[in-house]
Amino acid sequence: MTSISDKVLDKIKKEHIRPRPRWQFWLRDGGQWAGFVMLLLLAAFALGLLWYFWSDGPWLHGGRSMGLFFGPMPLALLGLVALGWVLASIDFSSTGRGYRYPLIKIGAALLLLAVVSGWALNFLGVSQRMDRAFSNSPLYQDRESYMKNVWQRPSEGLLAGEISSVGTDGRFTFRDFDGRDWLVDGSGAVWRHGLVPAIGARVKLIGTPRGGNFTAEEVRPWMGPGSCGMTQGGGSCRMMR
């Protein structure tokens, strides 16, 4: 036996050294994988919310409000997506056999996974529920002002506010968030997400302004599907307000 192996074995025996128990390594690995999953979920949920914001924006109607596509709220969410995605990639590459894959491939695969998950969360309505759940949180203060910034632009054919009275033939009066009253012709408008005209309903309008009148092409609930104005009578509106 070589002197080194003698020394090593003597030390092990004299100092009663034992291999570290398996659970310690399981705990370390479990923590690492849990961190990875949480970071990936952070990226996916932030992407889901971003997807929800963007899919509900007026961008597809002649490029309206495009300048606000990357407003403070979407940028903050993009920051969260980037944080979760980058840290999850690094975390994965440092797992047991993660080193075998180039970081760029890990990053690309995780980005794809986060995008698909984000889309699925939005598709399943989870993003919308999260949006509502966070609406009273202090971190979400900018959400309302960002939305108003995007939608309260009469010159660009965008209006946001509350239905004040409902007339016949799809006409209704409307008070926008700047306090201005409008007579809206909604007879030819598409009412999204099962929305029906209801007093007190907070809605977003896409259309054409003509003096104090507004011809609506599309009417959407203020806070996405399921919010105020979805039902006749607007019972949920009162709750929202």
Place this chain on the structure above:
Amino acid sequence: MITEIDCQKHNDLELVELVLSDTDYYACLVNRYIEALRRYVLRLGSNPTDADDILQEVFLSAYLHLNDFDKKLKFSSWIYRIAHNQTVSAFRKSNVRPTVELSDLEPWQEMVRDSCPGTKFDQELLASKTKAILEQLEPKYREVLVLKYFEDKDYSEMSDILKKPMGTIATLVSRAKRQVAKMAEGENLK
């Protein structure tokens, strides 16, 4: 008392399992790898005295982390990885530049020849200048060349030892050979 014959009856994975229930079997693993690892540590640039200290640390660390050994890897890759990490850590601690031992010059010369295909070398000049080339070589390049030309490791094993993707290993080997070729040109070996 475990004899050499007992050791020979078992492969590395079996020995790892046996060590977990009977420490004496660890002598089998130590004796199986000690010479190969000593050469490896020296080739990475350690001096003989430090190499013994590094090896003790390697085998103690391996013993402590035996339950962390991934049985899907080769045990040799795992213990080479520990040896590599301990050696690099020792260089950092002592803040000493790795030295070049030329006791086994021939593989290095083969590596220089391999890096400059189609070139006829002056043998005497090659022998005398090889040390200068190796001393200038960046450690990350020397590491991959040592594993490829001395330890006969394939890219998959090198990937497991250095914890880098195989593509990165291939790139490092290729860059290392280019650097060697450039240095050989600078030393006028052709």
